[in-house]
Amino acid sequence: MNHQLKGIKILLVDDEPNILQFLELGLQNEGFDVETAQDGFAAITVARQFQPHLAILDVMMPGMDGFEVCRMLKKTENIAVIMLTAKEEVEDRVKGLTLGADDYMVKPFSFEELLARIHARIRNHFPNLLGEVVIGPFRIDDRRKEISYDNRVLELSPTEYELLSFLVINHGLVLSKSKILDKVWGYDFGGEENIVEVYIRSLRDKLSDKEHRLIRTLRGAGYRVDLP
Structure with missing residues (x-):
């Protein structure tokens, strides 16, 4: 529970x-x-x-x-x-x-x-109700804009925080680049979709996810977080 x-x-x-x-x-x-x-x-x-x-x-x-x-x-x-x-x-x-x-x-x-x-x-x-959420090895504290993984606080930029929160809360679901861009960068973002790949790469480094077992790439579909 x-x-x-x-x-x-x-x-x-x-x-x-x-x-x-x-x-x-x-x-x-x-x-x-x-x-x-x-x-x-x-x-x-x-x-x-x-x-x-x-x-x-x-x-x-x-x-x-x-x-x-x-x-x-x-x-x-x-x-x-x-x-x-x-x-x-x-x-x-x-x-x-x-x-x-x-x-x-x-x-x-x-x-x-x-x-x-x-x-x-x-x-x-009701953002205040989920001020802090525990999902598998992740602890997301929305009030402090802080995410811990295996009891280790990750050093994240504001955009990395929003991206990782979105991925973890929707763990198990395949999230397309366009959906990620809409949610994290905003529907009026005028940049390149490749920015998602750049930030995913950075998150994998910070999570020591070298083999992409935590943040998986599904070619042509998007990304999915699989909790251990």
Whole structure:
């Protein structure tokens, strides 16, 4: 269990009991406080009492669907929302994001990817809650802008800090150069994509990752952090 996550509250809403139970146990084991609901009406009631930081909403539910739940939650609560759907329909995704959803995932998905997206949403929405995060051998202290690896504080420039944080928080996911540039350098960055390679090389040196086992290069796709 990651004790840094204790006190971060997540509401799970899905009409499939098996999915609900799987996600509830997994997130509780990670250290989150979790409440569940099996339909939209129950979700609104639970949210008012529980005051979650983040809601994970299934789109297709009887009665009130996930879109309507998202709209109502965003109207009344300070909450991050991740939508789940069994269909990879662009229209559904656009509708959810238009209603205020912060992220979108298509079933089936890996628990590790969901966890990475939860971290990213909480960090964006409630930065003070994740002031310090422990992920494998990494300790990221966002308040001090400091990262430790195997209990050793790394000497990082501000850009190196942002890049390594982004890679580690999204560990297990392949991140393209363009996505890294958008997140770390900003969407209006006018320089060359090769700058990512330069900074990756510097991070590998500082992590003593000569064999690229920690920060892997996937040719034509991007980079992925694999935790030991």
